């Protein structure tokens with residue numbers, strides 16, 4: 421029997437994404453969160469944590485390609501990559517499309533996310549079989565403290581800044597990531613929507629401006645996330661996301677649905693009012 425799923429992330433602000441579901445395939449309460457997997461009428465299978473949409477089969481590529489390929493096509497030789505969060509495997513799947521990646525670590529606090537996604541989302545989680553990948557079931561904020569000067573690229577594929585992911589939106593965590601990078605490293609983090617979450621973005625951009633020589637916000641279109649848009653912070657010690665972009669690397673990537681060289685450049689071009697908003701506090 422069909423039933424409406426109503427996402428809870430924006431409900432306090434009087435708005436919600438609603439999706440018609442066919443069946444609740446699995447519901448499990450882990451020590452960290454409620455994990456639900458639905459089959460939906462319009463979007464295939466869907467993963468939700470505490471009633472907030474993490475991904476649907478319909479548009480997960482719009483998110484995972486964009487969180488991974490932008491930095492990996494700017495860094496000239498991303499040998500060691502770390503994904504924090506991302507237990508569904510979608511981000512790691514994209515990272516492993518890059519031949520220069522020699523080791524790809526995934527640090528996910530909630531082992532039940534990995535277990536359930538292996539069962540329900542093989543298209544995302546089959547990448548865990550790649551011998552270059554290794555999973556650590558640890559708190560990402562603690563994990564990076566123990567690995568100074570190690571990673572070429574760190575990608576934070578977190579949920580929203582409520583509950584277990586709150587620490588991943590704080591200044592100290594970004595300072596620890598800076599230290600965990602090699603001298604030319606890049607960090608990319610899930611940084612919410614410029615339509616709805618400007619307070620969070622302002623905070624991140626302000627402290628990243630103090631920590632990293634380069635800070636840029638870019639975005640992807642993901643219809644099943646609130647506002648249909650999600651953004652990312654590109655924080656870099658050395659490379660610029662446009663002048664150091666290597667479009668020739670894109671040809672080697674297989675099975676892309678969203679990302680291309682044009683999108684790489686266009687995603688940093690922001691709507692007028694939002695770019696004025698960023699510029700105003702970045703110059704202070």
Ligand code: SPD
Pocket residue numbers: 429472473474475506507508509510511577578579580610645646
């Ligand atoms: N508002 C939801 C943002 C979720 C971002 N991460 C999702 C995990 C997909 N790998």
